[in-house]
Amino acid sequence: MDLIPVPLAAVPHEGGHRYALGPEPVLDAGPGTGGVARWLRRELGAATGWSLPPAGEGVRGDLRLRIGADPAGGLGPESYRLDIGADGAELTGATAAGLFWGAQTLRQLLGPDAHRRAPLPGRSWSLPYTAITDGPRFGWRGMMLDVARHFLPKDGVLRSIDLLAAHKLNVLHLHLTDDQGWRIEIKRHPRLTGVGAWRARSRRGHRASPLWNDTPHGGFYTQDDIREIVAYAAERHVRVVPEIDVPGHSQAAIAAYPQLGNTDVVDTGVLEVWDDWGISENVLAPTEAVLRFYEGVFEELLELFPAEVSPFVHVGGDECPKRQWRDSAAAQERIAQLGVDGEDGLQSWFVRHFDGWLAERGRRLIGWDEILEGGLAPGAAVSSWRGYAGGIAAAEAGHDVVMCPEQRVYLDHRQADGADEPVPIGYVRTLEDVYRFEPVPPQLSPEAAAHVLGAQANVWTEVMDSQDRLDYQVFPRLAAFAEVVWSRQPAPADRDFAGFEERMAAHYRRLDALGVAYRPPGGPLPWQRRPGLLGRPIEGAPPNV
Ligand code: ACM
Numbered sequence: 409m410d411l412i413p414v415p416l417a418a419v420p421h422e423g424g425h426r427y428a429l430g431p432e433p434v435l436d437a438g439p440g441t442g443g444v445a446r447w448l449r450r451e452l453g454a455a456t457g458w459s460l461p462p463a464g465e466g467v468r469g470d471l472r473l474r475i476g477a478d479p480a481g482g483l484g485p486e487s488y489r490l491d492i493g494a495d496g497a498e499l500t501g502a503t504a505a506g507l508f509w510g511a512q513t514l515r516q517l518l519g520p521d522a523h524r525r526a527p528l529p530g531r532s533w534s535l536p537y538t539a540i541t542d543g544p545r546f547g548w549r550g551m552m553l554d555v556a557r558h559f560l561p562k563d564g565v566l567r568s569i570d571l572l573a574a575h576k577l578n579v580l581h582l583h584l585t586d587d588q589g590w591r592i593e594i595k596r597h598p599r600l601t602g603v604g605a606w607r608a609r610s611r612r613g614h615r616a617s618p619l620w621n622d623t624p625h626g627g628f629y630t631q632d633d634i635r636e637i638v639a640y641a642a643e644r645h646v647r648v649v650p651e652i653d654v655p656g657h658s659q660a661a662i663a664a665y666p667q668l669g670n671t672d673v674v675d676t677g678v679l680e681v682w683d684d685w686g687i688s689e690n691v692l693a694p695t696e697a698v699l700r701f702y703e704g705v706f707e708e709l710l711e712l713f714p715a716e717v718s719p720f721v722h723v724g725g726d727e728c729p730k731r732q733w734r735d736s737a738a739a740q741e742r743i744a745q746l747g748v749d750g751e752d753g754l755q756s757w758f759v760r761h762f763d764g765w766l767a768e769r770g771r772r773l774i775g776w777d778e779i780l781e782g783g784l785a786p787g788a789a790v791s792s793w794r795g796y797a798g799g800i801a802a803a804e805a806g807h808d809v810v811m812c813p814e815q816r817v818y819l820d821h822r823q824a825d826g827a828d829e830p831v832p833i834g835y836v837r838t839l840e841d842v843y844r845f846e847p848v849p850p851q852l853s854p855e856a857a858a859h860v861l862g863a864q865a866n867v868w869t870e871v872m873d874s875q876d877r878l879d880y881q882v883f884p885r886l887a888a889f890a891e892v893v894w895s896r897q898p899a900p901a902d903r904d905f906a907g908f909e910e911r912m913a914a915h916y917r918r919l920d921a922l923g924v925a926y927r928p929p930g931g932p933l934p935w936q937r938r939p940g941l942l943g944r945p946i947e948g949a950p951p952n953v
Contacts, residue, residue, distance in 0.1 A: 409538065410914035411513060412516070412891060413576055414895045414908075415540050415895075416542045416543060417541045418542075419538060419539045420537070420538050423537075425536075426536050427496055427534060428533075432461065433469075433471060434461055435448065435460040435462060435470070435473070436463035436472040438472070438473055443504055443508070444473055444504060445460075446643075447644070448471070448514075451515065455521060455526070455527060469496065470496040471496060471499070472497065473501075473507060473511075474498065474499070474500040474501070474507075475504065475507060476501075477502070478502055479506070480542060484544070485503045486506045486543055486645075487502045487542060487543025488500060488509055488540075490514065490540040490542075491539050492517075502543075509645070510542070512573065512576060513540060513542065517536060517538075518533055518535065520920065522921075523574070524921045544893070545862075545893060548579055549576065549890070550577060550578070550581055550649075550810065551579070551580060551581070551866075551882075551889075552581035552812070552866040553580065553583065553867050553869075554583040554867060555582060555583065556584065556586035556590070557588050558873050559628070560869075560875070562629060562633045562636070564878075566640050567875075568580065573644040575887060575894075576890060577893070579649060579864060580648050581648075581791075584652060585651070585658070585661065586653060587660060587687075588659075588682050589607060589660050590664065591629060592629055593628060593629065593633075595631065595708060596704050597664070597704065600664050603663055603681070604660040604661055604663060605628040605660075606624055609621060609624070610683055611683065611685055612873075613938075613941035613942045614685060614831065614871055614944040617941060621873075634713075635712060638712065638714075647717055649720050650712075650713050651722035651723070653724025653725075653726070655691050655694070655698075656691045656727050656728030658691055658692050659681065660681045660682070662679055662690050662692070663679045666679065669691075669692070669693055669732075670691070670732040670733070670736045671693065672736050674690065685870045687727045694757070699758075702762070706762065710769060710771065715771060720773075721766055721771050722775060723779075725775035725776050726776035727778070733751045742754065755781075755782065759775060759779045759784075760783070760784070760785070772788060773787075774788065774790065776793055777790050777791065777794055780801060780802055780805075789809065789810065790802040791810045792809055792811050796811070799849070800849055803856040804852070804853070807859060809861065810860075810862060811862070811863040812865065812866050814866070816841070817837075817842060817863065819865050819866065819867045819881050820867060820869070820881055822835075822837070823836070823837065823838055824836060824931060829932065830932060830938040831871035831938050831943040832944075832945045833871060834945070837885070839884055839888050839912075840905050842888040842889050843903060844901070844905070845863070845900070846899070847860055865886060871941075871943060876936070879924050879926060882926075883919055884912060891908065909929075916928075
C-alpha cells in the first residue's frame with residue numbers, strides 16, 4: 409500500500425480484493441465528522457469529480473465517517489481505524505483529528521492522482537480491502553518556516569499547511585520576524601510593516617557570496633491573512649505557533665522604530681532593514697519602554713492566535729550578540745539596577761519578563777534553547793536547536809521540549825556532498841540521515857523522556873528565494889521526518905530505510921501530483937542547480953554530531 413508515514417498496523421485482505429468506487433460514491437458522515445466530510449468533498453471532489461452526496465435514509469455509504477471511543481486500541485486522541493471491505497470503507501477517528509489523519513490515509517490508498525486538483529480523463533477509483541489501526545508517536549510533529557528572510561506569500565503558507573497535513577504533521581511554527589524583515593501587521597505599530605517588511609536588496613547566495621539581487625524584497629501578512637491562515641490550518645488539524653524573536657534578530661523592528669535600539673551606542677535612526685545574512689549586532693535596548701512596546705505586539709498576537717489554536721507563543725531568544733549592551737551606559741546601568749549577571753543576565757531578564765507576562769494570560773512561552781540559561785517559569789518549553797543538550801537539560805529540569813537539533817533536522821542544510829547541490833550550506837544531511845533521526849535521546853530518564861513533546865524540522869530561508877527552492881530543500885526529507893515523528897520506529901540503526909525508499913517510489917508520484925519540486929533521488933535537475941552561487945558548507949563534519 410506504500411503508505412507514508414507507515415501506519416502502526418495494516419492487515420491487507422487475502423486475495424487482493426478491491427472495493428470499486430463508481431461515478432457517484434455516497435458519503436455517510438456521522439455526528440462530529442462535518443469538517444472531515446467538507447475536506448473530503450473539497451479535496452477528493454477536485455481530484456475525482458465526485459460530489460460525494462450524503463447517505464439518504466436506509467442507504468449504506470460507500471465511505472462512512474465516525475467518531476468512536478478508542479477505535480485503534482490505546483493509541484490516543486489522534487488515532488483512527490480504517491476498514492475497507494465488500495461493503496465499502498469505514499473510517500473511525502478517536503477525535504476529529506484522528507479522523508482527519510485517517511482521511512489522509514484514505515486519499516493515499518486511492519492512488520497518486522487522488523492528490524490532483526482536477527480529474528484526469530479515464531480514471532477509475534478503488535480501495536484495497538484492508539484493516540488499518542494507526543496513531544502518532546508524538547503530539548508535536550512540526551515544521552518551522554522562516555518567512556522573514558524570504559517572505560512566503562499567503563498562498564504559499566496555505567499550500568505548506570496542505571503539504572504538512574498530507575504528511576500527518578500538525579504544527580506549523582512561523583518565524584515571523586528577524587533582522588531581514590517583519591512579516592505580521594501590528595495595528596498599533598504600523599511602521600513594523602510599513603518600514604520593516606521590506607529591504608532594498610538581498611545578498612544572492614550565503615555570506616561569502618559577492619553577488620547581490622537589487623530587486624527590493626518584502627511582504628507581510630495582514631491580520632485578516634493571519635486569521636485565514638490559522639482557520640485554514642485548524643480545519644486541517646494543524647496548529648500555527650507564531651514566533652516574534654526577541655531581544656536579538658530585531659534589526660527590522662529597530663529600523664522601523666529607532667527608539668527600540670541601543671541609541672547611546674548606535675545611530676539607530678539611519679538603520680535599514682538588514683540586506684545581509686548572519687546575526688545582526690543591532691539588538692533591542694533593555695528598557696521598560698521596549699518591554700511595553702513588545703507587550704503591545706504580543707497583545708495583538710494573542711488575539712490572532714487564540715489559546716485553543718496554540719497555547720504556545722514562541723519568543724525566539726536565540727543568538728543575541730552582547731556587544732551593544734557591553735558598550736551601552738544605559739544597558740550597564742540597567743544591569744546594575746536589576747542586579748542581574750551581566751549581559752547574559754540581561755537576556756534572561758528579557759525572556760523571563762515575557763515568560764511571566766504570557767503565563768499571566770494563560771499562555772505558555774516557548775523559545776530556542778538559549779532561554780534555559782537564565783532559568784524559566786515551570787510552564788515554559790524549549791526548542792532544542794543547538795543539538796540535544798539543551799533539550800536534555802530542559803527535560804531533566806521538568807520543562808517540555810521540542811527536539812529540532814540543527815545537526816539533524818535543519819532542512820536548509822544540503823542533502824548531498826556534490827558540487828551540484830544548489831547554494832550548499834551546513835552539514836550534509838541525506839534522506840537517510842533524517843530517516844534515522846531520533847527525537848528522544850536514549851540517556852533520558854522515563855520521566856524526562858515524557859517531556860519530549862515531539863520534534864520539528866526547521867527551514868531557514870536565506871538561500872531559498874522561491875517556492876521551488878523551498879520545495880527542493882524540504883522534500884523528500886520531510887517525508888522521512890514525518891515517519892520519524894508519526895510512526896513508532898525502532899532504534900535508528902534498526903530502521904528499514906530500504907523499505908522506506910521502496911515506499912517512496914509511490915510517494916514521489918504523490919508529490920508529483922501535488923506539484924512539489926522535490927530533490928529527485930539522482931540529484932538536482934539542471935534547473936534546480938544554482939551554479940556560481942556560493943553557500944557555506946561545513947566540510948568534513950562527522951555524520952552524527
Ligand atoms: C536558530 O537556528 N538560530 C534557532
